[in-house]
Amino acid sequence: MLIELLIVFIIMFFGSFIQGVSGFGFGLIAMGFLPFLFTVKESTLLVVSLAFVLAASIASQLYKHIQWKTLSVILCGGVLGRIGAFFVLDSFGEQEMLKVYLGLFLLAFVVYLFKNKPPKPGTTVNTTWLPFSLGVVGGLVGGVFAIGGPFFVFYFLLLYYDNKYAYSANLQVTFVVTALMTVTLHGINGDFSLGFLTYFLVGLVSVLIGSRIGILFFKKLSQEKVKRLAAIVVAIAALNLILTTLFF
Structure with a gap:
């Protein structure tokens, strides 16, 4: 039990540090390792619950950079996606x-991280169907696997390619709202156990420390280098997860 708690602490710390520096990555890191300890459903609920706290913590530190007018459409799509994800996770979340x-x-998102390039200055950004579509898909994938961040990242990079503070602040708001939707739906459904609370509290301490340190490095570290390091770690974890499930 103590070893499991220590492993959870380390995983959550690394993931929250990455998100503090780059704006996202907590779910990618955490979901690359937690399913070795828990089912996908248990892992997702733990990550999403902590993602809510983590995103709220980061957003509170960057609050003045939030631009509410750009959030309404993508948030509507994200909430709709999370509702669909609830039924998928509730029905299939225990399957190996x-x-x-x-x-x-995870591997698909690793490819995205390596190939993704900043948008060109002056790029025209659609503000209706594009954010809604990305919100629905990101909400669905995020609600099932807790790794929907890249879909939101794509949109906010288009909007705020020259303002990393607005990019990160608005991205965190989408994580707060969508995570709250998932936690609420599964809470009403009775999916949280008493044992879950222990792991949540350990993870809570971890993400608060990790995100604070990540924010301190936000101005100093190259986001590109951090993303690439995280991508390598996630790729290794994803391959190990696939091979272990199929052959062991």
Whole structure:
């Protein structure tokens, strides 16, 4: 039990540090390792619950950079996606093969992290169907696997390619709202156990410390280097998750 708690602490600390520096990555890191200890459903609920606290913590530190007018459409899509994700996770969250699908999603996002390039200055950004579509898909994937961040990242990089503070602040708000929706739905459904509370409290301490340190390094570290390091770690975890589930 103590070893499991220590492992959870380390995983959450690293993931929250990455998110503090780069704006996202907590779910990618955490979901690359937690399914070795828990089911996908248990892992997702723990990560989403802590993601709510983590995003709220970061958003509170960057509050003055939030631009509420740009959030309404993508948030509507994100909430709708989380409602759909609730039914998927509730029905299939205990199945082992879901870990394979998770691993494949993780690998796809690793490719995204390596290939993603900043948008060109002057790029025209659609503010209706694009944010809504990305919100729905990001909400769905985030609600099932807790790794929907890249879909939101894509949109906010288009909007705020020259303002990393507005990019990170608005991104955190989407995480707060969508995570709150998932926690509320699963809470009403009775999916949180007493044992969950122990892991949550350990993770809570970890993400608060990790995110604070990440924010301190926000101005100093190269976000590109941090993302690439995180991508390598996630790729290793994803491959291990797939191979372990299929052959052991």
